Amino acid sequence: MGVVEFEDVFVKYETYTGSVLALRGITFSLGEGETILVVGPSGSGKTTLLRVILGLVQPMHGTVRVFGMEPRDGKTGLEIRRRIGYLTQEGKMIPELTVWENIIFYAKGRGRKVDENRVRELARELNVEAVLNKHPNQLSGGELKRAELLMVLSDEPELLLLDEPTSMLDAENSKVVIDLLSTFKGSVPMIVTSHDPRLVEVSNRILEVTGGVVRKPEGTAPLSLKDGRPKEDDA
Numbered sequence: 351m352g353v354v355e356f357e358d359v360f361v362k363y364e365t366y367t368g369s370v371l372a373l374r375g376i377t378f379s380l381g382e383g384e385t386i387l388v389v390g391p392s393g394s395g396k397t398t399l400l401r402v403i404l405g406l407v408q409p410m411h412g413t414v415r416v417f418g419m420e421p422r423d424g425k426t427g428l429e430i431r432r433r434i435g436y437l438t439q440e441g442k443m444i445p446e447l448t449v450w451e452n453i454i455f456y457a458k459g460r461g462r463k464v465d466e467n468r469v470r471e472l473a474r475e476l477n478v479e480a481v482l483n484k485h486p487n488q489l490s491g492g493e494l495k496r497a498e499l500l501m502v503l504s505d506e507p508e509l510l511l512l513d514e515p516t517s518m519l520d521a522e523n524s525k526v527v528i529d530l531l532s533t534f535k536g537s538v539p540m541i542v543t544s545h546d547p548r549l550v551e552v553s554n555r556i557l558e559v560t561g562g563v564v565r566k567p568e569g570t571a572p573l574s575l576k577d578g579r580p581k582e583d584d585a
């Protein structure tokens with residue numbers, strides 16, 4: 351059994367101007383200790399795929415299992431979210447709290463504990479030790495991104511969903527993040543969405559999503575990217 355299993359998943363959003371079919375028959379599974387890099391153009395359904403795993407969006411068709419459970423009802427969704435570290439594109443720190451207070455509050459809300467020494471070690475590795483006592487609005491975009499990642503990693507989640515973890519970061523800090531994520535590779539399963547080809551380093555497989563569809567069948571996804579796109583000879 352995979353940590354995450356999708357079988358023919360369709361997602362439709364209803365809007366005032368009509369409906370959008372964001373996922374159209376997605377099938378894949380994420381095994382223990384595996385990292386999948388999800389690539390694809392803007393609007394292709396990458397974030398939606400993460401939100402389905404979290405139970406924040408319900409499929410109109412198909413089956414989803416996360417840790418063997420279906421994230422359908424509220425209680426199961428909560429249990430699943432408690433076990434997942436989710437890095438959002440927009441961030442979720444509370445402005446009135448410092449970074450450190452956010453980390454404690456976040457873990458408490460999930461009924462999980464924080465090992466202070468471990469958090470300080472991660473903060474050092476992410477180069478954000480100096481901002482722990484600052485408020486989110488006192489940080490640069492890159493510092494905030496790394497602080498958000500620190501919060502998500504701080505209570506030792508069983509699955510990581512990272513939406514664009516290197517966006518807003520310069521080359522040096524992208525490397526800091528990629529090096530840190532490499533240390534989790536193999537021990538914590540991850541799904542990472544990105545346009546950044548350097549994230550291939552932390553992934554075992556690539557899922558290319560285009561218009562809500564996986565471009566290549568599961569198992570044959572290319573393992574390398576060139577200019578953010580799969581290499582031609584792999585495609």
Ligand SMILES: Nc1ncnc2c1ncn2[C@@H]1O[C@H](COP(=O)(O)OP(=O)(O)OP(=O)(O)O)[C@@H](O)[C@H]1O
Pocket residue numbers: 363364365370371372390391392393394395396397398399
């Ligand atoms: N809450 C929503 N209501 C209506 N439509 C939505 C909603 N969220 C996403 N969509 C639409 O669903 C499609 C997939 O969006 P999604 O955010 O999953 O794409 P993405 O691949 O993550 O994009 P990006 O790379 O820009 O973050 C897009 O057409 C988007 O406009």
